[in-house]
Each structure stands twice: as structure tokens, then as C-alpha cells.
Amino acid sequence: MGDARERFDVNIKKLSLMSDIEKKIILATLKVNNKKSNSIGTAIVLKKEGQNFYFITNNHVIKNQDECDKVILTALDRDYSRTNLKCDKIIETKAKSDNLDYTIFTIKNSDKVSEIFSDRIVEIADKDPAPGELFITAGFGSKSFNERKFDISLSNDSDCKMLAGPIDLTIQDYKMNNTIALGCDVSSGDSGSGVFSRQTGKLVAIFFGAAKISRKNKELTSAEIEQNIGDNNYVRNWSASSWATQLTNLNP
Known part of the structure; x- marks a missing residue:
């Protein structure tokens, strides 16, 4: 993204x-x-x-x-x-x-x-993230089934931030509660990845999916991201982004 x-x-x-x-x-x-x-x-x-x-x-x-x-x-x-x-x-x-x-x-x-x-347990953020907050994600996107490899990758570029939300997002024929839109690059294999505050290192959300990008539905540009930060009504904040479930009020 x-x-x-x-x-x-x-x-x-x-x-x-x-x-x-x-x-x-x-x-x-x-x-x-x-x-x-x-x-x-x-x-x-x-x-x-x-x-x-x-x-x-x-x-x-x-x-x-x-x-x-x-x-x-x-x-x-x-x-x-x-x-x-x-x-x-x-x-x-x-x-x-x-x-x-x-x-x-x-x-x-x-x-x-x-x-x-024992010393790797993550801490869930105690306050909701704000649109524009920078994130770090880490996961196994685009990797293959292989228990002999810990082939993790990390995303922390300037577009990896909260775009909008949380809302109850309707995707096809189901609704996903407590969803935030992200500008983080993710792919298959990243499902379940943590979304962490870049400032505190606390866990904010877990990634569950992303919009399908195509010729008709192009990726968000950095300028477009900045112009529409926090706008829940800007359709492309949801139709051209990655999605995560905010955890701060779920208390899993």
C-alpha cells in the first residue's frame, strides 16, 4: 500500500x-x-x-x-x-x-x-490507536509451508499506519466487527500477524485480510493516504487497504 x-x-x-x-x-x-x-x-x-x-x-x-x-x-x-x-x-x-x-x-x-x-509476551495497547499512527507488522507473507524455515519479514515503512476506523466492515456477505484500515503491505501467510505501535511496541490489532488490488482497483498512493487519513467515509480507505481487528476493547 x-x-x-x-x-x-x-x-x-x-x-x-x-x-x-x-x-x-x-x-x-x-x-x-x-x-x-x-x-x-x-x-x-x-x-x-x-x-x-x-x-x-x-x-x-x-x-x-x-x-x-x-x-x-x-x-x-x-x-x-x-x-x-x-x-x-x-x-x-x-x-x-x-x-x-x-x-x-x-x-x-x-x-x-x-x-x-517467558519474556516475549506482548502487551496489548491500553488505548485506541489514532488515524495516522505508525505501525510495525511482522509475518510470513508470500512464504511457503516449510517447518524447517523461520522465514519472517517485517514491514515498517512510512505508509504502514492506521488509515481509518474502527468500523464494522461489510466484506462480501459477512461483517467484520472492530475493523481498522491499514496502509501496511501484507499478503497470504501474514494472516494472524500482530499490528504493533511503532512508538510503544504494544499490540494494537491482528491482521486478517486485505482488499484485492487490480487494474480497476489500484493501490492507494502515499499522497492519497495522507489526504484521507481518518475519513471513514472515503471508500478507498477500505477498498484498497489491508484490514485488522482492533484488540484494545476486545480483551482476548
């Missing part, structure tokens, strides 16, 4: 040079390899309650317990080596029929899991 293009693949060398906020976002993010649907997505470590770590992704990435049982989660361990983990239990899931698109699941705790995630 927009004229800026600053989405880049992250390797160990780049990770060591990143800001503390960028590094924590990368380390809090997991690749979801769904063997049931032969597809991938993205998940984030959300919280710890008792002995369990809770993670969030989209419902269309992990729909139910049957899919959870067939998911391999790829993360980075403490020395930045790739490690694979298993989805354990579905705790809550909201599908499009519920006007939302998220799944909360656990990974069975162990010394290894505790060591990896």
Missing part, C-alpha cells in the same frame, strides 16, 4: 541490528504450518495464565481442535535457532459467522517453552 516499500526478510544478522521493539516483535511471532489445510499463517504469544502460554492467530489459520492437532509452530529459541512446537488446545475461537476472525490456543508448557516465551 502506498508508494513506500520497506518490507524485508529478517535474518540473524539483521535481527542483531534491530531496535529493541522490532526484535521483541520478531521473537514474539511464530510461523503456523497447518498440515491439515497445507497452508501457513502467523501467531503471537499473547499471555501466560497459570502454567500455560496463550497465543493468538486468525480463525481461518487454525479453525478447530482437529487443525490444532495437525499444526507445527516454528519459532526462534534463546540462541535464535529455529525450533518447532505443537499446538495443544483451542481455548477460544471466533469465526466470520461471529463477525470476528481469531483463535486463541495454547502450547503445552515445558521447560523449553517457558525458557523461550
Whole structure:
């Protein structure tokens, strides 16, 4: 979206040079390899309650317990080596029929899991984002099913910001509640990616989809973005953007 293009693949060398906020976002993010649907997505470590770590992704990435049982989660361990983990239990899931698109699941705790995630839990923003607020997103867009790769990429260009919302957005024949429009570049595989405040590093929303760009429906330009920031009635803020579910008042 927009004229800026600053989405880049992250390797160990780049990770060591990143800001503390960028590094924590990368380390809090997991690749979801769904063997049931032969597809991938993205998940984030959300919280710890008792002995369990809770993670969030989209419902269309992990729909139910049957899919959870067939998911391999790829993360980075403490020395930045790739490690694979298993989805354990579905705790809550909201599908499009519920006007939302998220799944909360656990990974069975162990010394290894505790060591990896104990200081990687993200903090949900305590106030709503404002139009124009700059974001960072990280995920596995355009990557392939491969549990042997943690091939994450990060987007933090000048167009990756909140355009409008939140509104209850009607998409085809369903409505998605609490949706904000983004100028962040995303693609298939980014589903479930966290949308983080660039200033605080707090989790604002999770990405769930994007408008289809074509010759007739061209991408927003940077100038167009700036001219229409915060205008919920500007159609192209919704028809040519990426979309995320704002989490600040959902308390997942």
C-alpha cells in the first residue's frame, strides 16, 4: 500500500541490528504450518495464565481442535535457532459467522517453552490507536509451508499506519466487527500477524485480510493516504487497504 516499500526478510544478522521493539516483535511471532489445510499463517504469544502460554492467530489459520492437532509452530529459541512446537488446545475461537476472525490456543508448557516465551509476551495497547499512527507488522507473507524455515519479514515503512476506523466492515456477505484500515503491505501467510505501535511496541490489532488490488482497483498512493487519513467515509480507505481487528476493547 502506498508508494513506500520497506518490507524485508529478517535474518540473524539483521535481527542483531534491530531496535529493541522490532526484535521483541520478531521473537514474539511464530510461523503456523497447518498440515491439515497445507497452508501457513502467523501467531503471537499473547499471555501466560497459570502454567500455560496463550497465543493468538486468525480463525481461518487454525479453525478447530482437529487443525490444532495437525499444526507445527516454528519459532526462534534463546540462541535464535529455529525450533518447532505443537499446538495443544483451542481455548477460544471466533469465526466470520461471529463477525470476528481469531483463535486463541495454547502450547503445552515445558521447560523449553517457558525458557523461550517467558519474556516475549506482548502487551496489548491500553488505548485506541489514532488515524495516522505508525505501525510495525511482522509475518510470513508470500512464504511457503516449510517447518524447517523461520522465514519472517517485517514491514515498517512510512505508509504502514492506521488509515481509518474502527468500523464494522461489510466484506462480501459477512461483517467484520472492530475493523481498522491499514496502509501496511501484507499478503497470504501474514494472516494472524500482530499490528504493533511503532512508538510503544504494544499490540494494537491482528491482521486478517486485505482488499484485492487490480487494474480497476489500484493501490492507494502515499499522497492519497495522507489526504484521507481518518475519513471513514472515503471508500478507498477500505477498498484498497489491508484490514485488522482492533484488540484494545476486545480483551482476548
